[in-house]
């Protein structure tokens with residue numbers, strides 16, 4: 001079985017971290033995963049959630065996020081979260097940025113409940129710059 005480069009890198013990073021942790025218990029491994037909250041905005045108002053109640057939205061711009069990704073090139077797992085991540089018109093650009101800049105083993109916009117995805121919305125994947 002042939003492993004992809006990101007997958008091989010992820011397994012190597014896990015093995016190195018596990019080995020060093022055994023040899024030097026005081027050693028703190030570098031993060032392998034990041035869950036990045038791209039916005040608290042949401043088009044739904046679920047009863048148990050406080051995300052949609054957040055009033056102060058100072059979301060990073062596309063360029064600012066791409067700058068963050070450049071500082072996180074060593075990550076193996078990246079999740080772009082919200083709120084509803086797809087309320088960002090640039091979510092496609094951010095996902096492409098994660099792929100092209102970090103190239104992690106796994107990435108996703110994993111907290112979406114789907115109300116803004118292509119099958120449920122007429123305008124989610126525009127290439128328009130972010131608001």
Ligand code: SF4
Nearest residue numbers: 042044046049051083
């Ligand atoms: S869809 Fe998710 S982020 Fe939006 S209100 Fe519901 S739980 Fe919160």
